Amino acid sequence: MYKILAKRELAPHINLFEFxxxxxxxxxKPGQFVILRIxxxxxxxxxxxxxxxxxxxxxxxxxxxxxxxxTQLGRLKEGDFVLDLLGPLGKPARxxxxxxxxxxxxxxxxxxxxxxAKAFREAGNNVIGIVGATTRDHLIFLEExxxxxxxxxxxxxxxxxxxxxxxxxxDLIKETKIDRVVAEGPVVMMKAVSDLTxxxxxxxxxxxxxxxxxxxxxxxxCRVTVDGKTLFACVDGLEFDGHQVDFDELLARLKVYTPQExxxxxxxxxxxxx
Amino acid sequence: MPKPKIRKExxxxxxxxxxxxxxxxREVAIGYSEEQALAEAERCLQCREAPCVKGCPVExxxxxxxxxxxxxxxxxxxxxxxxxxxxPAVCGRVCPQEEQCQAKCTVGRIxxxxxxxxxxRFVADWERQHGCEIPQKCPTTGKKVAIVGAGPAGxxxxxxxxxxxxxxxxxxxxxxxxxxxxxxxxxxRLPKKIVEAEAEYIEKLGVTLKTxxxxxxxxxxxxxxxxxxxxxxxxxxxxxxxxGIPGENLCGIYSANEYLIRVNLMRSYDFPKAGTPICGGExxxxxxxxxxxxDSARCALRLGAKDVKxxxxxxxxxxxxxxxxxxxAEEEGIRFEFLTSPKRFIGNERRRVKAMECVRMRLGEPDDxxxxxxxxxxxxxxxxxxxxxxxxxxxxxxxxxxxxxxxxETTKWGGIVTDEDxxxxxxxxxxGGDIVTGESTVISAMGAxxxxxxxxxxxxxxxxTCARKKRNV
Ligand SMILES: Cc1cc2nc3c(=O)[nH]c(=O)nc-3n(C[C@H](O)[C@H](O)[C@H](O)COP(=O)(O)OP(=O)(O)OC[C@H]3O[C@@H](n4cnc5c(N)ncnc54)[C@H](O)[C@@H]3O)c2cc1C
Ligand SMILES: Cc1cc2nc3c(=O)[nH]c(=O)nc-3n(C[C@H](O)[C@H](O)[C@H](O)COP(=O)(O)OP(=O)(O)OC[C@H]3O[C@@H](n4cnc5c(N)ncnc54)[C@H](O)[C@@H]3O)c2cc1C
Ligand code: SF4
Ligand code: FES
Numbered sequence: 001m002y003k004i005l006a007k008r009e010l011a012p013h014i015n016l017f018e019f020x021x022x023x024x025x026x027x028x029k030p031g032q033f034v035i036l037r038i039x040x041x042x043x044x045x046x047x048x049x050x051x052x053x054x055x056x057x058x059x060x061x062x063x064x065x066x067x068x069x070x071t072q073l074g075r076l077k078e079g080d081f082v083l084d085l086l087g088p089l090g091k092p093a094r095x096x097x098x099x100x101x102x103x104x105x106x107x108x109x110x111x112x113x114x115x116x117a118k119a120f121r122e123a124g125n126n127v128i129g130i131v132g133a134t135t136r137d138h139l140i141f142l143e144e145x146x147x148x149x150x151x152x153x154x155x156x157x158x159x160x161x162x163x164x165x166x167x168x169x170x171d172l173i174k175e176t177k178i179d180r181v182v183a184e185g186p187v188v189m190m191k192a193v194s195d196l197t198x199x200x201x202x203x204x205x206x207x208x209x210x211x212x213x214x215x216x217x218x219x220x221x222c223r224v225t226v227d228g229k230t231l232f233a234c235v236d237g238l239e240f241d242g243h244q245v246d247f248d249e250l251l252a253r254l255k256v257y258t259p260q261e262x263x264x265x266x267x268x269x270x271x272x273x274x
Numbered sequence: 275m276p277k278p279k280i281r282k283e284x285x286x287x288x289x290x291x292x293x294x295x296x297x298x299x300r301e302v303a304i305g306y307s308e309e310q311a312l313a314e315a316e317r318c319l320q321c322r323e324a325p326c327v328k329g330c331p332v333e334x335x336x337x338x339x340x341x342x343x344x345x346x347x348x349x350x351x352x353x354x355x356x357x358x359x360x361x362p363a364v365c366g367r368v369c370p371q372e373e374q375c376q377a378k379c380t381v382g383r384i385x386x387x388x389x390x391x392x393x394x395r396f397v398a399d400w401e402r403q404h405g406c407e408i409p410q411k412c413p414t415t416g417k418k419v420a421i422v423g424a425g426p427a428g429x430x431x432x433x434x435x436x437x438x439x440x441x442x443x444x445x446x447x448x449x450x451x452x453x454x455x456x457x458x459x460x461x462x463r464l465p466k467k468i469v470e471a472e473a474e475y476i477e478k479l480g481v482t483l484k485t486x487x488x489x490x491x492x493x494x495x496x497x498x499x500x501x502x503x504x505x506x507x508x509x510x511x512x513x514x515x516x517x518g519i520p521g522e523n524l525c526g527i528y529s530a531n532e533y534l535i536r537v538n539l540m541r542s543y544d545f546p547k548a549g550t551p552i553c554g555g556e557x558x559x560x561x562x563x564x565x566x567x568x569d570s571a572r573c574a575l576r577l578g579a580k581d582v583k584x585x586x587x588x589x590x591x592x593x594x595x596x597x598x599x600x601x602x603a604e605e606e607g608i609r610f611e612f613l614t615s616p617k618r619f620i621g622n623e624r625r626r627v628k629a630m631e632c633v634r635m636r637l638g639e640p641d642d643x644x645x646x647x648x649x650x651x652x653x654x655x656x657x658x659x660x661x662x663x664x665x666x667x668x669x670x671x672x673x674x675x676x677x678x679x680x681x682x683e684t685t686k687w688g689g690i691v692t693d694e695d696x697x698x699x700x701x702x703x704x705x706g707g708d709i710v711t712g713e714s715t716v717i718s719a720m721g722a723x724x725x726x727x728x729x730x731x732x733x734x735x736x737x738x739t740c741a742r743k744k745r746n747v
Contacts, residue, residue, distance in 0.1 A: 027492060027493075044540070044550070085486060086449070087488075213536065216447050217512055217672055218457075218512050218514075219531045221528075221529075225523060252626075255624070260545065260552075263546050264545070267546040
C-alpha cells in the first residue's frame with residue numbers, strides 16, 4: 001500500500017499527487033515512470049514521475065482524469081492509499097550539457113517535463129520552456145517552469161493565453177540557436193514539433209506513452225516503430241528520436257480500446273452514483 | 275511374476291463437457307473423488323525398482339505416496355510428495371506426466387499407465403481442503419538470502435532455504451507472486467486460488483514477499499549483495515518474440531504474453547468489473563504450437579470468438595504442447611492449420627488487422643533440435659480473414675538484470691550461464707529456471723531451484739565456517 005501524502009489541484013481534472021514511496025524515490029531519475037493500481041480490480045496505469053525527493057521518501061505524479069482509472073485516482077484524497085506502485089521504470093532521459101535545450105510540454109505532461117527541465121538547467125544548459133494546453137484554464141506548472149527555465153513561452157490551442165497554436169515555434173527555431181529539443185505531451189504535438197525540427201536538423205527527443213500493461217518488457221503492448229525497428233517503449237524508452245518515430249502507428253495503437261474504455265467509464269461512474 | 279489382475283484403463287478424469295466449458299473460465303478437469311482416487315491407486319503395481327521415480331525430474335517417491343492413498347492416509351501422502359516437490363497441486367495439474375513418470379510406468383506396457391498426476395492432484399487438493407501442517411524449521415542461521423522472481427524456481431528456493439533456517443526475501447516485479455503460474459497459465463487449467471494458496475504457504479513459513487519490486491531498477495544485484503549473503507535469480511522468460519514480418523504492429527495483433535497477462539493476471543474476462551480491457555475478436559488466429567499457443571487459443575474461445583485456429587508451421591507430431599491440452603483444445607472446437615506459416619498481415623484504414631497471408635510448408639531435413647525443418651512451398655500462398663492474431667512464437671530472457679549487472683556471464687541469447695548447481699559467474703549469485711534453460715517446464719524450474727538451494731546452503735555454511743575460523747585466529 002502506498003499513501004498519498006499530498007494532493008494539489010493544478011487545473012480542472014488535473015491533480016498532482018505526492019506518494020510515499022521511499023525506495024522508488026531514491027532511484028528515480030527524470031524521464032522514468034511508475035505503474036500503479038488503485039485496488040484489487042484495478043487496471044495498471046502508467047504515470048510519469050514529475051518529481052522525487054529521496055530525503056522525504058516521496059515521488060510526485062500529475063494525473064489527468066481522462067477515463068475510468070484516472071478519474072478514480074482523481075477522487076482519492078490525502079491520506080488515501082493505492083494498492084500497488086511499481087517503479088522506477090524505463091530508462092532515464094539523457095541529461096547532459098547540450099547548450100540550449102528547448103523543452104516543449106503539453107497538457108498534464110508539463111509536470112514531468114519540468115522534472116527534466118530542472119535537470120537540464122542543473123547540468124548547465126540554457127533552458128527555454130514552452131508550456132502548452134488546449135485552453136488557458138488547463139495550463140499547469142507555469143510558476144515552476146518560470147522558475148526553472150531561463151526563458152518561458154506559453155501557448156494555447158484557442159489563444160486564450162500566450163501564443164495561439166504552435167506556429168510561433170517556426171520563428172523561434174529560426175531565430176534562436178537550439179541544440180536539442182525535448183517534447184512531452186500529446187502525440188500530435190510531439191509529431192508536429194518533430195516534423196518542424198527535422199527540417200532544421202535539430203536533435204529532438206520525444207517521450208512516447210503507448211498503451212502499456214506490465215511496463216517491464218514482458219508483453220509488447222507498448223511496441224513502437226522507431227527507424228523501422230520495433231522497440232518496447234517501457235524498456236527502450238520513454239525517450240526516442242522524434243525524427244525516426246512512426247507517429248501514425250502510435251496514434252492508431254492508442255485507439256485500440258476506445259469502445260471498451262467508454263464502457264468501463266460509464267460502468268464505473270454508475271457504480272459511483274449508486 | 276504373477277499375472278496382475280488390474281484394469282487396463284485408467285479411471286477417467288471427470289471434466290466439464292466441451293460445449294459447456296468453452297464458455298467459461300472454470301477449471302476443465304474436475305478432479306478425482308475419493309472413490310475414483312482409491313480405484314486408480316489400486317492399479318499401481320508397487321514395483322520395487324519403481325521406474326516412474328526415475329522419470330520424475332525431482333524423484334518423488336511415487337509408489338509410497340500411492341500406497342498411502344490406498345491406506346486412505348491422504349495427508350501423509352501429501353507430505354510424502356512435499357518432501358521432494360513443494361507445489362504438488364500445481365504439478366499435478368500442469369506437469370507433462372505423459373513424458374515423465376507415466377511414460378516409464380510398468381502398467382503402461384499392458385494398458386494405460388497409472389494416472390500419477392491425477393493422484394498427485396487429488397492428495398494435494400485434499401490437503402488444501404483439510405489444512406496442512408507447517409513443517410519444523412531448523413534453528414536460524416542469521417544468513418540472509420534474496421530471491422529475484424516469485425515463479426516456481428524462486429518459490430522453491432525460498433521454501434527450501436527458509437526450512438534450513440535462513441532468512442529469505444523474495445522480490446517480485448509484478449503485483450502478484452507465481453510467475454507464469456499466475457500470469458500465463460489460465461484459470462481453467464490452473465485456478466489462481468491454488469497458486470495463491472501455495473504462495474501463502476511459503477509466506478507462512480516465514481518468507482518475506484515484496485511485490486512491485488523490479489530488480490535492476492529498484493535495486494541492482496550488486497546492491498542486493500551488500501544487504502544479503504546470497505542472491506538467487508529466477509526471473510524466467512520475458513519479452514515475446516515476433517516474427518519480423520510486415521504488418522506485425524497492426525492493431526489487433528497481440529503477443530501471447532500480452533493476451534495471457536490481460537486475461538489471467540488482470541482478469542479481462544471479467545471486464546468491466548475488472549478494469550483491464552481485451553479485444554476478444556471473432557476470427558482469431560494463434561501462431562505457434564506450444565502450451566502457450568494452446569492456452570491463448572482456448573482463452574480466445576472462452577472470450578467469445580466464433581472461430582479460433584492454431585497456425586503451426588510443422589505437423590501435429592512435432593507440436594511441443596502437451597497431448598492432453600491439444601486434445602482438450604480440439605474437443606472444444608479449435609481448428610488446426612498444420613504446415614502453415616504467416617507471411618504478412620494486412621490492415622484496414624484504421625490500421626486494424628483484417629487478413630493474414632499464409633504459405634504452406636513441407637518438412638525437410640532435421641534441424642539441430644532433431645525435428646524436421648519446415649520449408650515453404652513456393653506459390654502456395656493464401657489469405658485468411660482474421661480480426662485478432664496472437665503470436666505465440668517464443669520468448670526471450672528479460673534483459674533488465676543482464677543490462678544492470680556487471681560481470682554476470684550470459685549466453686548469446688541472453689540467458690544466464692550457470693554450472694549444474696546454478697552457480698553464476700558472480701560469487702554468491704545463483705540462478706535457475708527459464709532464465710537459465712530457456713522456456714522449459716514448471717517441474718524443471720523447481721528442480722533447478724532445489725539444486726540451487728542446496729548449493730546456496732553449502733555456500734552460506736562454508737562462509738560461516740570461514741568467518742568463524744578467521745575470528746578464532
Ligand atoms: C509511460 C506512460 C506515462 C504516462 N504518464 C502520464 C502522466 O504523467 N499523467 C497522466 O495524466 N497520464 C499519463 N499517461 C497516460 C495515462 O496512463 C492514461 O491516461 C491512463 O492509463 C488512462 O486510463 P483511464 O482508465 O483513466 O482511461 P481510459 O479509459 O483507459 O482511456 C481514456 C483515454 O486515455 C487514452 N489512453 C489510454 N491509455 C493511454 C496511455 N497509456 N497513454 C496515453 N493515453 C492513453 C485513451 O486513448 C483514451 O482516449 C502515461 C502513459 C504512459 C504509457
Ligand atoms: C502460457 C504458458 C503455459 C505453460 N504451460 C506449462 C505446462 O502446462 N506445464 C509446464 O510444466 N510448464 C508450462 N509452461 C512453462 C512454465 O510455466 C515455465 O517453464 C516456468 O514457469 C518457469 O519458472 P521460472 O520460475 O523460471 O520463471 P517464471 O514462472 O517466468 O517466473 C519468473 C518471475 O520473475 C519475475 N521477474 C522477472 N524479472 C524480474 C526482475 N528483474 N525483478 C523481479 N522479478 C522479476 C517475473 O515477473 C515472474 O513472476 C508454460 C508457460 C507459459 C508461458
Ligand atoms: S511404475 Fe507405475 S506401477 Fe510401478 S510403482 Fe510407479 S506408478 Fe506404480
Ligand atoms: S508494457 Fe509490456 S512490454 Fe512494455
